[in-house]
Amino acid sequence: MLPPGSPGAIRDISEAFRFIPLHPSQWPGVVVRTGDDEFDVDVCAMFGGRSCVGIYGSVADAGADIMRAHGIGPLIKWVDDHLFLRVLREHIPELNRKRADASARIKAVGGQHHRGGRLWYAGGLLPDGQAEEFVEDFQFAVRDLSANSSRPPADTQYSYAFQDVDSVSQRLGPLWEQEKDQPFSTTPEFTGLTWDLVTWQVALAQKKRDKYLAVLAEFRMRPTHTLQQIQSLHGKLIYTALVVPAGRPYLVQLESAMAVAADRPHVPRAPPKRLAADLDWWSDRLRRGPLSRRIPRPVPLFDARAFSDASSGVGVAVVIAGRWRAWRVLPGWQSPSEGRDIGWLEAVGFELLVYTILRLHPAVGHFKKPLSKPAGLDTSARIDFNDRSEVLGQSLAGDDIFWWDDLPEF
Structure with missing residues (x-):
């Protein structure tokens, strides 16, 4: 929807929660002892208070809507960070036509939705069956x-400038943290990611990369870790996986470590043996990159009618467009010490399916996940696996662990 030549700017609300007063009925719960016989009352919403996030969110949502009502937009916010997008003046009529079309789709399917701590609006259905968000x-x-x-x-070419934002915010009351202002550019940094509005690429910001490398190095220096330390590293790497999808299989050992530490969260535990290899992969990727991907956009999907399944006593099979191919397993293939079990075999079957699809349809870039399946066949790309992550990790990383000549001819 965003026209070409549209830059973005970032502004951050100063002391975001602190300008919201608490109702006097809440004061008894926010008394702070500051001396032997002295107590103070914190009469404003505090950053970190569980309920304060929702309180501030209601105010911030109203502020964003007031900005939009004054014609400022497109506007996106995340807590106290605001991404202001503006367009060249000649693109305003076409943009508003597209906005009106989207508004009609939203009204037709029910409007606003609430998921967790996020409000969003559903539009029409995308090719994969999910709703526009x-x-x-x-x-x-x-x-x-x-x-x-x-x-x-230079600002007169565009729909608005910071002066127009200030004219509204000064009447509302909240102040902007001017030291954090990012002027309009085609590569704004928002939520720790750099958004290239020309090439439509999103990348992990450099300061995030440096921070995560330091956290990873510190984590590896310790022989044992508490649950909080494991969760902290996992959260950073799973965030990085937003722009590095190939890293998702290399989070499995951290997730196993969290499961082990959950019953005694404050007791340091030794990590799983295979965690070191996963962290090697992350260290290398964070140092060398790339840490970017195309910004996902709606695309046509091709339904290959493809399925895979595995049987520990027989082998693996794939079905594509009603035709099938199967491979038997050799006696003694199972090895608990090496992680080869039914989950591993399912992962191998799925990888064979992926390679076969890519050979049959090399020009197709996006495939549809099936919503139904033949009896007994697994359609899910999400496999319950632990050590089997190595199989999908190689597939996502592009390693050729099966020769093309070994694949079936259809």
């Missing part, structure tokens, strides 16, 4: 505010 209902049109006040000549 929007951060606003597009009730308000983007306006040309370029003549509202004096501004640098």
Whole structure:
């Protein structure tokens, strides 16, 4: 929907939670002892309070909608960080037409949805059967505010500038943390990611990369870890996996470590033996990259009608468009010490399926996950596996562990 040549800027609310007063009925719960016989009452919402996130969110959502009602947008926010997008003035009519179309789709399917701590709006169905997700209902049109006040000549080409944002926020009350302002550019850094609005690439920000490498190095220096330490590293790496999907199988050993530490969270535990190899992979990827991917956009999907399954006593089989191929396992293939069990075999079957699909349809970039399956066949790309992650890890990383000549001819 965003037209070409549209830059973005970042602004951060100063002391975001602190400008929201607490109701006097809540004061007894926020008394702080500051001396032997002295107590103070914290009468404002505090950062980190469980309920304060929702309280601030309601105020911030209202502020964003007021901005949109004044014609400022597109606008996206995450807690106190705001991404302001603006368009060239000649693109405003076409953008508003698309916004009106999206608004009609949202109204047709029920409007606002609430998932966890996030409000979103559902539009029409995408090719994969999921609904479009929007951060606003597009009730308000983007306006040309370029003549509202004096501004640098470069800003007059666009729908609005910081002066227009300030004219609204000054009346509302919240102040911007000016030291954190990021001026309009085609590569704004938002939520720790750098968004390239020209090439449509999203990458882990450099300061995040440096921080995560340091955390990873410190983690590896310790022989044992508490649950909180494991969770902290896992959270950072799973965030990185948003732009490095190939890293997802290399989180499994950390997740196993969390499961082991859950019953005694404060007792340091030794990590699983195979965790070192996973952390080697992450260290190498964080140092060398790439740490970017194409920004996902709706694309046509091809239904290959493909399925895979495995049997510990027989082998693996794939079915594509009604035709099948099977491979028997050799006696003694199972090895608990090496992680070869039914889950591993299912992963091998799925990888054979992926390689076969890619050979049969080399020009197709996006495939549809089946919503139904023949009796007895597994359709899920999400396999319950632990050591079997090595199989899918190689597949996602592009390693050729099966020769093309060994694949079936259909």
